[in-house]
Amino acid sequence: DLDPLIPEPCVPFSLQIPNVVPAYLNLHYTCETGSRLLFSSVIWVSKLPVFRSLPDDCQVQILRSCWTELFVLGLAQSAPQLAFSTIVTSLVNCFKAAVVQEKLTAARIKLMADNISRLCDFVQNIQRIGVDDYEFAVLRLLLLFSTDNIRREPMRHSTSLEGIQDIACRCLRVHIDQSHHPSQSDRFAKLLLKLPALRTFNANTMEDLFFANLIGQVQID
């Protein structure tokens, strides 16, 4: 029997989309979405019984070390509701304006362009597979309880982390077998192989892109 690692009510990931008329979609919409997405991700995680059972400082440490991954995964999951392509256009425009105004160093520009392009690839990739809510929930759990994300001494040396990963993987396997993807024998591996890409996003750059830093610099609008 599999533990109820992700109880039914914990499966969905809900995001309240900013209430803006599409014609006015712009960088503020992007930043507003970014903040809500981060907030929703933290809420989702904090409802998870297995996460709540951790000591407080350990919870903080985990959230600090993988907020970027949670954020990008949430973005991929919410992309259809979010008018993702509009967000990307807004980021690219803002980024171009910053380049023209020479407010950013070449290294930072390169990082930003690279992160935007990786973000598009990742979202496109996830959408092509058609990941469902339960699968997103397991991926989120796996990135939270990755052995190398948790570097707090008492946690690192326990085997409980690997135990959680094992159970999460078994849940995912059962779900794939029982769900609408029984014919896709490669689906399990395909999903796990999406995790490495999440590690490539640069936290500072994601902050620049989604959390207002850039607005202060280029004064869009």
Place this chain on the structure above:
Amino acid sequence: DLDPLIPEPCVPFSLQIPNVVPAYLNLHYTCETGSRLLFSSVIWVSKLPVFRSLPDDCQVQILRSCWTELFVLGLAQSAPQLAFSTIVTSLVNCFKAAVVQEKLTAARIKLMADNISRLCDFVQNIQRIGVDDYEFAVLRLLLLFSTDNIRREPMRHSTSLEGIQDIACRCLRVHIDQSHHPSQSDRFAKLLLKLPALRTFNANTMEDLFFANLIGQVQID
């Protein structure tokens, strides 16, 4: 039938250990090992038929984007022959000397300490699972043919990359079933879940640690 994605002669990973008397193990041994390890990794990859079949510039692009991952995986695979703990001691000593001499910025020191610690964790983690040569070969293949490592237009949009990943995963599954690990139903997932950690090593820092840059700065020996 599974394609011979990793032909028999391609499975082993051979590294010629520098011929140094253990008493003199020091930073030069580490740098010498680093160079040989990188060289062996490139040789291993270049023998792989599926890699050789790629256009030259694509081969170069892949090696550039994932040399750090190949390097760390090779280090983990060769750790038992390499007196890995001695290498770590040498890196830490060298690093301490650099800190004392205040030749490094705080940010660089933090990155170095973090990368050394992650390296130890990763190697320890891999050793605990007891990964065999074939499994290392598949992991190497998976990181080479990761969809987000290859950003060259004609490659990105083809499905051939995912095809290679699928076959590699099937080979790994068959190998685990047939090999000495039939009882470990979680082994397949455990191995795939080692890949994200490989993405966290910083290429510049690994260069600093293993490829002579640091020697020039701290003048050890």
